[in-house]
Amino acid sequence: xxxxxxxxxxxxxxxxxxxxxxxxxxxxxxxxxxxxxxxxxxxxxxxxxxxxxxxxxxxxxxxxxxxxxxxxxxxxxxxxxxxxxxxxxxxxxxxxxxxxxxxxxxxxxxxxxxxxxxxxxxxxxxxxxxxxxxxxx
Amino acid sequence: xxxxxxxxxxxxxxxxxxxxxxxxxxxxxxxxxxxxxxxxxxxxxxxxxxxxxxxxxxxxxxxxxxxxxxxxxxxxxxxxxxxxxxxxxxxxxxxxxxxxxxxxxxxxxxxxxxxxxxxxxxxxxxxxxxxxxxxxxxxxxxxxxxxxxxxxxxxxxxxxxxxxxxxxxxxxxxxxxxxxxxxxxxxxxxxxxxxxxxxxxxxxxxxxxxxxxxxxxxxxxxxxxxxxxxxxxxxxxxxxxxxxxxxxxxxxxxxxxxxxxxxxxxxxxxxxxxxxxxxxxxxxxxxxxxxxxxxxxxxxxxxxxxxxxxxxxxxxxxxxxxxxxxxxxxxxxxxxxxxxxxxxxxxxxxxxxxxxxxxxxxxxxxxxxxxxxxxxxxxxxxxxxxxxxxxxxxxxxxxxxxxxxxxxxxxxxxxxxxxxxxxxxxxxxxxxxxxxxxxxxxxxxxxxxxxxxxxxxxxxxxxxxxxxxxxxxxxxxxxxxxxxxxxxxxxxxxxxxxxxxxxxxxxxxxxxxxx
Numbered sequence: 001x002x003x004x005x006x007x008x009x010x011x012x013x014x015x016x017x018x019x020x021x022x023x024x025x026x027x028x029x030x031x032x033x034x035x036x037x038x039x040x041x042x043x044x045x046x047x048x049x050x051x052x053x054x055x056x057x058x059x060x061x062x063x064x065x066x067x068x069x070x071x072x073x074x075x076x077x078x079x080x081x082x083x084x085x086x087x088x089x090x091x092x093x094x095x096x097x098x099x100x101x102x103x104x105x106x107x108x109x110x111x112x113x114x115x116x117x118x119x120x121x122x123x124x125x126x127x128x129x130x131x132x133x134x135x136x137x
Numbered sequence: 138x139x140x141x142x143x144x145x146x147x148x149x150x151x152x153x154x155x156x157x158x159x160x161x162x163x164x165x166x167x168x169x170x171x172x173x174x175x176x177x178x179x180x181x182x183x184x185x186x187x188x189x190x191x192x193x194x195x196x197x198x199x200x201x202x203x204x205x206x207x208x209x210x211x212x213x214x215x216x217x218x219x220x221x222x223x224x225x226x227x228x229x230x231x232x233x234x235x236x237x238x239x240x241x242x243x244x245x246x247x248x249x250x251x252x253x254x255x256x257x258x259x260x261x262x263x264x265x266x267x268x269x270x271x272x273x274x275x276x277x278x279x280x281x282x283x284x285x286x287x288x289x290x291x292x293x294x295x296x297x298x299x300x301x302x303x304x305x306x307x308x309x310x311x312x313x314x315x316x317x318x319x320x321x322x323x324x325x326x327x328x329x330x331x332x333x334x335x336x337x338x339x340x341x342x343x344x345x346x347x348x349x350x351x352x353x354x355x356x357x358x359x360x361x362x363x364x365x366x367x368x369x370x371x372x373x374x375x376x377x378x379x380x381x382x383x384x385x386x387x388x389x390x391x392x393x394x395x396x397x398x399x400x401x402x403x404x405x406x407x408x409x410x411x412x413x414x415x416x417x418x419x420x421x422x423x424x425x426x427x428x429x430x431x432x433x434x435x436x437x438x439x440x441x442x443x444x445x446x447x448x449x450x451x452x453x454x455x456x457x458x459x460x461x462x463x464x465x466x467x468x469x470x471x472x473x474x475x476x477x478x479x480x481x482x483x484x485x486x487x488x489x490x491x492x493x494x495x496x497x498x499x500x501x502x503x504x505x506x507x508x509x510x511x512x513x514x515x516x517x518x519x520x521x522x523x524x525x526x527x528x529x530x531x532x533x534x535x536x537x538x539x540x541x542x543x544x545x546x547x548x549x550x551x552x553x554x555x556x557x558x559x560x561x562x563x564x565x566x567x568x569x570x571x572x573x574x575x576x577x578x579x580x581x582x583x584x585x586x587x588x589x590x591x592x593x594x595x596x597x598x599x600x601x602x603x604x605x606x607x608x609x610x611x612x613x614x615x616x617x618x619x620x621x622x623x624x625x626x627x628x629x630x631x632x633x634x635x636x637x638x639x640x641x642x643x644x645x646x647x648x649x650x651x652x
Contacts, residue, residue: 016440023447062432091435094428094482095539099495113439113475116446133539 140385150349179320
């Protein structure tokens with residue numbers, strides 16, 4: 001594991017999912033740099049303002065006003081984005097939807113309901129550069 | 138003309154041409170005969186008369202000659218004797234007879250033709266002058282020797298009759314010669330007219346022939362060109378292409394039939410397009426609905442399962458054994474519900490025929506099998522079951538990685554679910570064009586009559602019904618997914634002897650196209 005305490009950004013409009021990730025990332029895993037956005041208003045400016053820069057960005061797809069694909073496109077304009085893994089975290093995991101995520105250029109996709117038990121290992125694999133498409137429960 | 142049958146349009150000009158040519162031939166033959174007749178008329182009428190007049194003229198001169206000889210004898214009675222005079226008398230009689238014969242012949246010839254009054258007058262003048270000449274000659278012969286006065290009188294009479302006769306004959310001759318020349322001119326003119334007429338008619342015939350040929354071109358080639366152009370347009374996809382041909386002939390009928398066909402094609406194509414668009418619309422609506430339903434069910438399940446897990450795992454404080462057991466059942470039931478949602482969605486997509494594979498090249502089946510084995514070991518979950526593997530290095534293949542994983546997970550989880558003790562053996566082999574994976578278990582086995590049910594949606598065997606859980610959709614979905622890859626999925630089993638599920642997948646399927 002190259003980064004023991006990675007900085008994480010999670011964009012999610014649904015409060016229960018944010019609460020769940022908070023309990024998991026901050027509570028259970030004790031990560032100090034966890035930021036959550038509940039919408040994508042002024043998305044790029046808010047991301048650029050982050051310190052430290054996120055190592056992993058989890059994006060929900062159905063977010064207002066910019067959806068996950070639009071946020072991904074915005075992130076691509078950032079010069080440092082090549083060091084960051086951008087992973088979809090979504091309940092839209094029908095085959096066609098995952099295909100869209102793949103062709104859009106996401107580094108992976110984690111399905112809801114989240115497999116919490118294996119999450120630390122999965123996160124480590126994501127950080128090591130592996131593309132994870134964990135959509136079959 | 139426009140509505141005549143093509144056959145008639147083609148035959149009619151030729152028939153007219155043939156008739157025209159026949160008429161031309163007939164006309165030329167008739168004209169030829171007419172000219173010949175005219176020529177013959179000239180030759181038969183005028184030439185004999187001219188000859189007869191010449192003859193008459195000659196015999197007239199002889200008569201005058203012999204008359205003068207007799208008168209000379211009277212004037213100059215010399216040594217000649219009665220014998221000599223008798224000879225001259227005989228000569229005179231012969232001359233007279235020849236003259237009479239010539240005159241009769243001339244009159245006969247004249248009587249044979251239907252002459253004009255002026256002509257008849259000339260003939261009568263010749264006849265009268267002739268008679269006078271004859272009378273003068275006879276009078277000269279009747280004079281005896283030694284009577285000088287009467288000789289002079291007879292001589293004067295003979296000379297007068299001679300000049301009158303000569304004048305009459307010359308007049309008649311002149312007229313006949315004129316008629317002859319006129320006749321010749323008439324024949325010549327008629328010939329010239331016939332030549333001109335023949336030339337004009339031939340030229341007319343050629344012109345008519347040319348016009349009819351051009352008309353055939355117009356009647357046949359132009360419509361055929363138009364039809365070909367229309368057919369080409371339709372062939373190139375211009376469904377509104379119609380022939381504008383409206384003639385009543387076979388080509389017009391063909392054009393009308395073609396237009397009906399084009400109409401039918403256009404209508405059918407439009408209907409097909411509309412039906413396809415409709416189907417695509419409803420397919421899109423259905424897909425959107427399924428996607429939305431999946432999303433809406435997964436979101437609360439995320440909270441249900443994971444918040445419960447937090448409680449079970451003690452993140453929120455200690456839980457007793459009974460609480461933990463009940464909460465674990467909440468998690469398991471929720472996960473079952475999730476499987477059910479996944480399977481029902483998959484099945485409805487399969488039954489709608491809208492299952493799309495995300496096809497990739499170079500799929501590593503060995504990696505997929507490693508994941509499947511890991512899941513299998515977790516599913517055995519402490520049961521006395523050994524999971525054996527016998528896996529060769531497999532070639533990279535084409536397919537939908539996620540769906541192939543799903544197929545194999547369905548098979549392995551089925552085996553783990555139904556095997557209480559013994560072993561599960563996963564084998565993987567490959568030939569040139571196919572990978573064959575088998576999962577053999579030591580479970581209860583499936584009765585022959587139940588084997589077909591395994592692959593039927595929403596049907597479960599009696600054995601599996603006894604076992605809690607399962608949607609009964611896993612195997613039908615797995616088989617559909619295998620078939621969508623161009624592969625096969627089947628089982629071999631007997632009650633009490635366990636089951637073996639086989640899945641065969643093509644390595645280079647030609648029906649799969651890389652996304």
